[in-house]
Amino acid sequence: MAEVTPGVRRPWILGNKSLTQVSNDVFSAMESRPSAAWWAAFLVSFTVMVIGFAAIAYEIRTGIGTWGLNRTVGWAFDITNFVFWIGIGHAGTLISAILFLFRQKWRTSVNRSAEAMTIFAVMCAGLFPLIHMGRPWLAHWMFPYPNTRGSLWINFRSPLVWDFFAISTYFTISLTFWYVGLIPDLATIRDRASLKGLRRTLTGIFALGWNGSYRTWQGYEIVYLLLAGLATPLVVSVHTIVSWDFATAVLPGWHATIFPPYFVAGAIFSGLAMVLTLMLIARKVMHLEDYITVRHVEAMCKLIIATGGIVGLAYLTEFFTAMYSGNRYEMFVFWNRALGPFSWAYWTMVTCNVVSPQLLWFRKVRTNLVAVFCLSIVVNIGMWFERFVIIVTSLHRDFLPSNWWNYSPTIIEVLTLLGSFGLFFTAFLLFCRYLPVIAVAEVKGVIGYTSMKPSSPKRELERPREWAEFPTEEVPA
Numbered sequence: 001m002a003e004v005t006p007g008v009r010r011p012w013i014l015g016n017k018s019l020t021q022v023s024n025d026v027f028s029a030m031e032s033r034p035s036a037a038w039w040a041a042f043l044v045s046f047t048v049m050v051i052g053f054a055a056i057a058y059e060i061r062t063g064i065g066t067w068g069l070n071r072t073v074g075w076a077f078d079i080t081n082f083v084f085w086i087g088i089g090h091a092g093t094l095i096s097a098i099l100f101l102f103r104q105k106w107r108t109s110v111n112r113s114a115e116a117m118t119i120f121a122v123m124c125a126g127l128f129p130l131i132h133m134g135r136p137w138l139a140h141w142m143f144p145y146p147n148t149r150g151s152l153w154i155n156f157r158s159p160l161v162w163d164f165f166a167i168s169t170y171f172t173i174s175l176t177f178w179y180v181g182l183i184p185d186l187a188t189i190r191d192r193a194s195l196k197g198l199r200r201t202l203t204g205i206f207a208l209g210w211n212g213s214y215r216t217w218q219g220y221e222i223v224y225l226l227l228a229g230l231a232t233p234l235v236v237s238v239h240t241i242v243s244w245d246f247a248t249a250v251l252p253g254w255h256a257t258i259f260p261p262y263f264v265a266g267a268i269f270s271g272l273a274m275v276l277t278l279m280l281i282a283r284k285v286m287h288l289e290d291y292i293t294v295r296h297v298e299a300m301c302k303l304i305i306a307t308g309g310i311v312g313l314a315y316l317t318e319f320f321t322a323m324y325s326g327n328r329y330e331m332f333v334f335w336n337r338a339l340g341p342f343s344w345a346y347w348t349m350v351t352c353n354v355v356s357p358q359l360l361w362f363r364k365v366r367t368n369l370v371a372v373f374c375l376s377i378v379v380n381i382g383m384w385f386e387r388f389v390i391i392v393t394s395l396h397r398d399f400l401p402s403n404w405w406n407y408s409p410t411i412i413e414v415l416t417l418l419g420s421f422g423l424f425f426t427a428f429l430l431f432c433r434y435l436p437v438i439a440v441a442e443v444k445g446v447i448g449y450t451s452m453k454p455s456s457p458k459r460e461l462e463r464p465r466e467w468a469e470f471p472t473e474e475v476p477a
Contacts, residue, residue, distance in 0.1 A: 012106055013447045015290040022291075022447065023188055026438050029286045030189075034433055037285060045425035052419005055412050056131060064134055066412045072405035073395045077413040078132045079245075080387045081420060082163070084270070085125035086242055087263075087383065089170070091271025092118025093235050096177060097228040106299045108442040109291045113282065114275045115178040116435075120427040121274075122171045124420040129163045131416070159245035166241040170234050177227045183210055183220065184441035199434070236260075239267045246390065253333035253394035258317055265310035269353070270383035272304050276376040278428065280369055282437055291438050294367050301366045304379070308357035311386075315354065329399060337393045341406065345385050346393070352382020 017025070034042075059066045069076055092114040099107040130136045141154055142164045154161055187210035190203045210216060243263035246254040256262075276297065283292040322330045337346045356378045359365045366372065397404045431437070 011447075012109065012293065012295060013291055013443060014293055017290065017447055019444050019447075022440055022444055023192070025288070025291070026436050026440050026443075027189065027192065029432070030434065030436065031192075035285075038429065038433065042426065042429045045422050045429060047422070048418050049422030049426050050419075052415055052417075052422050055415035055419060056127070059131065059412050059416070060136060064132070066410060068408050068410045068413060070405050070407065072398065072403050073392060073407040075391050075395065076388075076407055077409050077417060078128045080384070080391055081417055082125050082128035082132075083242055083263075083387045083391075084384050085121045085128075085420065085424075086167070086170075086239060087267035087270045087387075088274050088380075089118040089121035089125065089174070089271065090235055090239060090264070090267035091275050092116070092121075093170075093174060093177075093231050094268050094271065095275065096181070097231040098235065100224075100228045101232065105446045106296055108439055108446050109288075109293075109296055110275060110279055110300070111442070112178075112181065112439040113279055113431075113437050114271075115174065115181065116428065116431045116437075117271075117275060117278060118174045119171065119178060120424050120431075121271075122167060122174065123427065124424050126167050126171070127416075127420060127423075129160050129167070133160060162241050163245065166238045170238045173227070173231050173234055177224075177231050179206075180220075180224055180227060181439060181442075182435065183207060184212075185436050185439065186210070187212065188440060189436075235268070236264055239263045246394075251394055251398065252327070252329040253337075253390070256318065256321070258314055258321070262311070262314040262318075265307050265314065266383060266386060269304065269307035269311050270380055272300055272307065273376040273379035273383070276300055276304075276372060277380070280373045280376070282432060286432070286437065288438065291443060294369070297369060297372055298363075298366045301360045301372060304357055304376075305360050308353060308379070312354040315350065332397075333394055336397055337389060340393065340397070342389065342393050342396075346389050349382050349385040349389050352378045353386060356382070 013022075015021075067077065092111075095107050095114040096111045096118075100111075130139055133139060142161065183206075186203045187207040190200060190207050240260040240263065243259035247256060247259040249255055279292055280297070283289060319334050322334045325331075337343070356375055359371070359375060365375075392407055396407055
């Protein structure tokens with residue numbers, strides 16, 4: 001490990017990398033044959049995805065009666081999974097757009113994978129409102145296109161309609177932002193001699209004639225900045241719209257004004273945990289220890305502490321407002337969450353989301369990658385249970401005891417949930433195989449590499465170069 005001078009911050013990228021070394025380290029995983037571990041992971045995730053899609057096909061053919069829904073619990077696993085996956089996708093925009101606007105250099109090693117994770121998570125989220133429509137073959141009615149139906153339009157008061165608008169907008173902006181950030185790296189892949197055949201042709205097409213000139217970099221940075229500014233409000237707006245699915249209802253436990261900020265903080269909290277889960281695996285398997293360093297992990301852990309604290313405060317605020325309101329229905333809902341039939345789910349949520357992140361206050365835990373990996377999984381488990389608790393415990397016991405009914409998921413619902421995870425990991429594994437998991441052009445802009453001056457044996461640390469100061473590949477003198 002490189003020595004660090006007292007009073008000088010550790011570099012984000014280790015190993016005193018040259019520009020060519022950065023390209024070789026990141027692109028070598030794409031140019032080599034996939035390992036046995038990659039094939040094993042791909043086959044498992046692909047098999048789970050196929051099983052999940054078979055369950056979806058059976059549900060569409062048979063009807064939503066294959067789910068465990070009843071006259072009281074009209075929403076359950078379907079909306080729980082939808083909100084969970086939308087939340088997972090929020091960390092990508094946070095790391096890519098918001099941290100870019102705040103000029104946080106540590107984002108460069110993780111933003112590419114976080115952006116890809118956003119796209120795949122939104123794809124998984126989009127499955128559930130589509131299925132929940134009951135007639136998914138009529139999903140095209142959601143699009144505002146000229147038609148012959150006259151005055152027959154969709155119900156704009158339906159939460160599913162606004163979920164569709166939120167998903168489609170977020171997916172479009174995220175995909176555009178991700179692709180624009182890929183263009184310089186696609187040009188580097190195009191120019192590498194080791195790459196031939198169809199992949200070279202495709203990268204040449206999608207690189208859009210990139211030549212690495214100053215004018216090209218200038219236009220690129222302007223577009224990237226504009227997209228970052230456009231994507232930033234989506235972090236707040238998309239999950240705020242999702243929270244309104246509940247907050248606009250009159251059901252106790254749902255009609256709370258705290259839901260919009262509460263949902264946004266929870267979304268970023270779960271998304272950061274998923275980014276850590278994926279990046280710690282990629283760091284080890286793809287030998288990227290010099291690019292995804294312990295310092296990067298620490299920075300993300302600190303964000304998890306901050307967002308987890310907001311989530312914990314929201315839990316307390318919900319209980320306080322329910323008790324202070326004097327509304328017996330509202331008070332009953334929260335006592336029922338903590339002490340009722342689903343109390344096990346509530347306390348699992350509290351333990352995973354409030355108690356476990358407190359371990360990250362200790363630097364020894366933040367720098368222990370195995371511990372961080374386990375905690376990231378625990379957080380995501382807790383965030384799934386949070387959505388389950390909010391939805392089911394508010395529905396299964398409402399105003400009238402005669403309406404009370406229990407809920408248990410069917411095998412079709414469980415397989416659909418597993419299938420969404422299969423789709424997510426299958427897409428992410430393909431991304432790791434065919435595209436760079438690290439933004440090479442951005443990493444080159446923040447590396448501080450050492451150079452030897454002929455007149456002095458002393459090694460001097462050069463100032464990190466900005467993007468426009470180097471071409472797509474290092475050119476020998």
